[in-house]
Amino acid sequence: MNNKTIIGIYEDEDVLLKAMDELLENDIKINDVYSPIPLHGVFEKLNLTTRLPYATFIYGVIGAISVFAFLYWTSVVSYPLKFGGKPLNTLSFIIIIFVLTIFVGTLFTFLTYFIREKMYPGKKVILPVPRTTNDQFAIIILIEHNMSAADIKKVNVILEKTGAVEIKESE
Amino acid sequence: MYNTRVRGVLIHGNKTFTDVSRDIIKPMDDKTPLWWWISAFIASGALFWGMWGFYNTISTGIGEWGLNNNVAWGWAIINFVWWIGIGHAGTAFSIFLLILRQNWRTSINRAAEAMTIFAVMAAGLFPLIHMGRIWDGFFIIPYWNTRGPLWDNFNSPLFWDVVAISTYLMASFVFWYIGMIPDFATIRERTASKIKKKVYGVLSFGWIGNARGWLRFETAALLLGGMAAPLVVSVHSIVSMDFAVSIVPGWHTTIFPPYFVIGAIFSGFGMVLTLMIVMRKLYKFKDYVTDGHLDAITRILTFISLIMATAYTTELFMAWYSGNEYEMFTFMKNRVTGDYKFAFWTMITCNAIIPQLFWFKKIRKNITIVFIMSLFINVGMWFERYVIVVTSLSKDFLPATWATYQPTITEISIFVGTLGLFILGVLSFFRFVPTIAISEVKGVLKETTTLKSFTDE
Secondary structure (H helix, E strand, O other): OOOOEEEEEEOOHHHHHHHHHHHHHOOOOOOEEEOOOOOHHHHHHOOOOOOHHHHHHHHHHHHHHHHHHHHHHHHHHHOOOOOOOOOOOOOOHHHHHHHHHHHHHHHHHHHHHHHHHOOOOOOOOOOOOHHHHOOOEEEEEEOOOOOOHHHHHHHHHHHHHOOOOEEEEEO | OOOOOOOOOOOOOOOOHHHHHHHHHHHHHOOOOHHHHHHHHHHHHHHHHHHHHHHHHHHHOHHHOOOOOOOOOOHHHHHHHHHHHHOHHHHHHHHHHHHOOOHHHHHOHHHHHHHHHHHHHHHHHHHHHHOOOHHHHHHHOOOOOOOOOOOOOOOOHHHHHHHHHHHHHHHHHHHHHHHHHHHHHHHHHHOOOHHHHHHHHHHOOOOOOEHHHHHHHHHHHHHHHHHHHHHHHHHHHHHHHHHHOOOOOOOOOOOHHHHHHHHHHHHHHHHHHHHHHHHHHHOOOOOOOOHHHHHHHHHHHHHHHHHHHHHHHHHHHHHHHOOOHHHHHHHHHHHHHOOOHHHHHHHHHHHHHHHHHHHOHHHHHOHHHHHHHHHHHHHHHHHHHHHHHHHHHHOOOOHHHOOOOOOOHHHHHHHHHHHHHHHHHHHHHHHHOOOOOHHHHHHHHHHHOOOHHHHHO
């Protein structure tokens, strides 16, 4: 496997977005973009989507159903005890269902986020450009094994032309 | 998308991304300042005194408090509601302003959220101690038991409280932490200290800041925010139901949930104002927390104060309009003119009248006056809870059971102890965590800054 990459480093978000346009017009595949801030233009240009909202919705539905099932089972089936003449299966369950649905949704969305991102406390990472967490933006282009020297040169030319402050190759 | 530019410049001083990182991380790299040690010393003293009160209560019993058969809720519940109210601002700030896409939130939300966490922790202590037999506290959790199994009363507002507050604490913490991850990564990559690299490396969970990571991060933050927003409303509604579900005069009103939620946001914003003024002064963050930010908070406070005044007036009006003599007695005799008139009028003055001074630009611009007024709001909101809890309980239906209430030294010490806990929490937040959301400030820097090199291009 050839994991060599070309990294174009930029110092401005708009310059970076223009550079991405230029690269995509020339049919060059952008592997990833590292940035200190979220950039919506990048998500659109890389056609990135996330299914996290669907997951949250499912957690919410499961949460609501299971909380209601628990309340119903404890209050109606397991130990039917009348409080103040109210029905056993009361409307006021909505309050607990409402809050605990949020509880389940929040907790599992949080966990799903870390699982999908493969993040955990103490994970060791080496950033291709450490300053991307501070003030730089980096475009990562993977050198495919079918890329010729001319192709690589073309990538370099475009990166340079579009205002990259530094271009480097790495393993 | 609807995007307004009315706020103009949010961050002053022609900052670059590097400047933002450096300025915000600087207080963490500097030597611990003297004021920090002094405040931490005083706060620890308060906390120790509180622990004495705590010990007193647990070892002897609730009899150590000034409660009696009639006034069975005293300072503990007042302080509980007060702290929960303060704890509302963090979420109100971050989440409502996130959903409303108010970019000026970015300089303040981190501190407001931190405040939420410590305030809710302080609040949570009170119901726990109020049980008296704290070692039986686990009874509140519906677990499989050998008593039948006998379950909790799921129709009780006190049980709703437990559920709501633990959910709120968890959701606020999760939202706060997820927002800090990119900033921890910034510290991890910038620091030269080996220990810091290790600690913030663990805390940053291996954040790299690639495109997909940011997309998921933003989506997760928006989802967590969207879920926490109704939670903010529901938590204090539920706290208000502790009162409103009973039949005690002065409590048994339908206005309570919105009235409590607005009151909570009011006191929370007051505390945010107090803290932000202190923080920007001590850390010289005037370029980040600008006069414009403080101005925006004061404007919100003016508006909320009007709602508070409307709520107070509505309560008085409804007492008269309902024709209920007990309500009339509680409001007109006991609160407005009776034994507790000092508390009532302090509440009106601090919450409904003093904040109206914010209509004047001169006052909004004078940070010292704004700071003093923010303290008045905190005091006023404490008295609001005092009025609600004590006046209604001390004189209810039967004159034979009327009683007065005076807090004991134990109750006072516990309250002072929670103040110490809160201040210690805020101090450690100031010291070990970036107090302003670095990546979020960078995100709004370009569209709102006056920076030349950005606009010239």
